[in-house]
Amino acid sequence: MKYTEDHEWLRVEGDLVVVGITEHASEALGDVVFVELPEVETMAAAGDEVVVIESVKAASDILAPVDGEIVAVNDALTDNPGLVNEDPLGVAWFFKMKVDDLSVLDGFMDEDAYKELIG
Amino acid sequence: MADLLRTGLYDLHLRLGAKMVPFAGYEMPVQYPMGVLKEHLHTRAEAGLFDVSHMGQVILRAASGRAVDAALALEALVPVDLAGLAEGRQRYAMFTNAEGGILDDLMVANRGDHLFVVVNAACKGADIAHMRAHLDLEVNEITDRALLALQGPAAQTALARLVPEVAAMRFMDVAVLDWGGVALWVSRSGYTGEDGFEISVPAAQAVALAEALLAMPEVAPIGLGARDSLRLEAGLCLYGHDIDTTTTPVEANLTWAIQKARRSGGQREGGFPGAARIMRELAEGAARKRVGLAPEGRAPMREGVEIFASPDSPTPIGVVTSGGFGPSINAALAMAYLPADLPEGTTVYGEVRGKRLAVRITAMPFQPTTYKR
Incomplete structure (x- = not known):
């Protein structure tokens, strides 16, 4: 598992990158009440705002961590946004991206580095 | 958080694991470990305990x-029938300005030989100065008492274990009740749409009272986050957001709080700041009105979202003053000021992140209230 400075986790599944948010991020957001997912087959550039999350407190975005094509989204979150709080590292993944070269993930933090970031 | 005030329950909030935030000059609990959503639902299902000690408590003599003389004097600042308020009863009121705008909203109780007034934390300094400047009354801010709110269907059961007399109180009754030698100033009212009580307690006994209530299985501590979603579902105004110096009571859809005695043809008609405008709006209606909005989707429409008449109209017709997600109605909800000629059921459009989302003008409250009348 890799981590971004925006508190997303990245997991490799075959030739895809699965993207979710960390427990730290889910706790900081508070209870999630709305998730807006991108269309599948969307091309995204690193840094694009591809998902909107609304919690009881505020709205925030999830950014595409790398360039690639969004090939799957987790529709379960639309009907049950609370999954983001219940199981952020498991069932509450947000989208899967197809990237040209998985080695692009090498530049992200590993778990130890992420833990250091969040103190 | 330098320069912020703390209530007498500050240490208890920390012990309970609260997340503290600045609010109206105080460091207040926004949520406890249970989280905003569960705190909200717990209050509607059982009972929630809120620290509202930051609010201003004032005695007018x-x-x-005689309380009635204080009431007649205070009527010069509010468009509300206070002389008609019976002993042991409380009423909602608002201070108006010369333009008919709202300086603050407040609760006024008749306690026989004086009035007891509760005002918003952010406005209390200005409110007290306003009353001292305009009223020939003794204006005494009570700073040695905390204020707790116990809200929800189990509130009576819980509080009656300590003070059995509360079971006989009705919505908006007030009473001074004895809790083991401590005088509690209790009103059957609140800010959640639920049955419940607000309890003014001497500061020295406030933590003991809170702990005695929290030890009961029905009672959980509730933070400002859930307080906001609860009052929003109940259709209640938050001062500084849904009402302020630019909104009149008629625009704010608070005409129910202006009794016959203060209206045209009433025994004490007018005679409050901004009466010319407010009396005219009572007779003719205001051009805009605070309404409830039910978004069709789940996306919350928060304060500041502009409302449009159609998906492509260029100019907004109003703006959201409060909005979010209602855990009990399991849907997004909002309040906005819109042209008064738009009837309930009209679909308008809120612009969220560049998209016009359909939203229906709806009656309030969003969640039925359960006051014990």
Whole structure:
């Protein structure tokens, strides 16, 4: 598992990158009440705002961590946004991206580095 | 958080694991470990305990020693029938300005030989100065008492274990009740749409009272986050957001709080700041009105979202003053000021992140209230 400075986790599944948010991020957001997912087959550039999350407190975005094509989204979150709080590292993944070269993930933090970031 | 005030329950909030935030000059609990959503649902299902000690508590006394004289004096600042308020009863009111705008909203109780007034934390300094400047009354801010709110269907059961007399109180009754030698100033009211009580307690006994209530299985501590979603579902105004110096009571859809005695043809008609405008709006209606909005989707429409008449109209017709997600109705909800000629059921459009989302003008409250009348 890799981590971004925006508190997303990245997991490799075959030739895809699965993207979710960390427990730290889910706790900081508070209870999630709305998730807006991108269309599948969307091309995204690193840094694009591809998902909107609304919690009881505020709205925030999830950014595409790398360039690639969004090939799957987790529709379960639309009907049950609370999954983001219940199981952020498991069932509450947000989208899967197809990237040209998985080695692009090498530049992200590993778990130890992420833990250091969040103190 | 330098320069912020703390209530007497500050240490208890920390012990309970609260997340503290600045609010109206105080460091207040926004949520406890349960989280905003569960705190909200717990209050509607059982009972929630809120620290509202940041609010202003004020006693108004007339030289005559009669509450009715204090009430008649205070009527010069509010468009509300206070002389008609019976002893042991409380009423909602608002201070108006010369333009008919709202300086603050407040609760006024008749306690026999004086009035007891509760005002918003952010406005209390200005409110007290306003009353001292305009009223020939003794204006005494009570700073040695905390204020707790116990709200929800189990509130009576819980509080009656300590003070059995509360079971006989009705919505908006007030009473001074004895809790083991401590005088509690209790009102059957609140800010959640639920049955419940607000309890003014001497500061020295406030933590003990909170702990005695929290030890009961029905009672959980509730933070400002859930307080906001609860009052929003109940259709209640938050001062500084849904009402302020630019909104009149008629625009704010608070005409129910202006009794016949203060209206045209009433025994004491007018005679409050901004009466010319407010009386005219009572007779003719205001051009805009605070309404409830039910978004069709789940996306919350928060404060500041502009409302449009159609998906492509260029100019907004209003703006959201409060909005979010209602855990009990399991849907997004909002309040906005819109042209008064738009009837309930009309679909308008809120612009969220560049998209016009359909939203229906709806009656309030969003969640039925359960006051014990």
